[in-house]
């Protein structure tokens with residue numbers, strides 16, 4: 001009996017090393033192309049998106065090339081996650097994991113309503129449940145639970161609850177309902193429910209990214225900045241949201257008695273190069289590579305936009321999203337960053353811990 005148990009545990013450890021599944025939830029920062037399958041305007045399915053992708057085609061990623069989930073997949077030694085809606089996501093490919101993210105969504109159901117048909121977060125979680133049923137049919141319920149429990153999960157939410165909700169229009173419904181500090185408390189409490197549901201569905205290691213510097217992206221500079229300074233209100237929103245997110249994750253971990261949720265301090269990672277782009281090999285952190293108007297921050301990145309010749313020297317690819325090279329710097333911090341960037345630990349520490357189970 002004891003031998004049998006040891007044998008089983010040995011197997012578990014081995015399997016975790018061989019192929020750790022990866023699941024991705026959230027918004028455009030991590031969407032690998034789900035919105036291509038939906039009737040929505042929130043999509044990145046045309047040139048010059050994907051110009052530096054290995055396929056040199058627009059894939060639905062909001063990047064010139066790879067995005068953060070791709071680069072995490074690279075780090076953990078697996079294939080990029082396929083969009084959950086991709087018809088190619090069948091058979092053994094399901095075991096790699098799946099990407100449920102959808103550009104435009106937020107914590108709240110009313111975030112991104114203008115994009116109409118997007119996969120809101122509770123629908124992403126419902127797809128995760130359906131995914132597990134499909135995998136069960138393939139490898140059985142026990143192995144499926146193991147695969148999910150041992151998986152790495154990435155959750156990126158919150159930016160759109162400000163940009164595409166509270167601050168979308170002056171006197172938005174949410175801004176009339178809540179003062180900013182109360183709105184932040186509200187969305188954090190809603191976020192907590194989402195994370196508890198994710199845990200209920202079996203997730204045991206979840207990287208949760210805070211928002212970037214919302215007021216410093218080219219789109220906001222174009223609208224609110226005279227001399228290139230970051231937009232005050234959105235920076236205030238990020239400064240309220242991010243510490244409360246970390247606090248909530250601490251509370252949830254304490255309640256669960258385990259470090260399920262790991263905070264990624266995305267704003268700190270961005271502020272490094274916003275403060276000193278040259279030190280990171282960027283010519284600018286204010287002007288988007290692809291766009292038009294001041295800071296190339298007006299409207300969308302399209303075939304008619306200005307396009308920089310060398311994407312590697314721009315921190316921002318389009319008015320809202322980092323370039324592949326900026327994404328690489330972020331993922332480097334996720335892997336090996338100090339506690340300033342990763343709380344309470346970085347991904348290399350997580351992988352070491354989880355491989356010694």
Ligand SMILES: *[C@@H]1O[C@H](CO)[C@@H](O)[C@H](O)[C@H]1NC(C)=O
Nearest residue numbers: 107108109110120122123190
């Ligand atoms: C958002 O939608 C989900 C499912 O459609 C629902 O369960 C949840 O209560 C809604 N959240 C709010 C705050 O209304």
Ligand SMILES: *[C@@H]1O[C@H](CO)[C@@H](O)[C@H](O)[C@H]1NC(C)=O
Nearest residue numbers: 336337338339345346348349
């Ligand atoms: C992060 O990763 C580095 C290198 O792998 C390691 O030396 C360091 O202790 C880690 N830091 C934390 C806080 O986990």
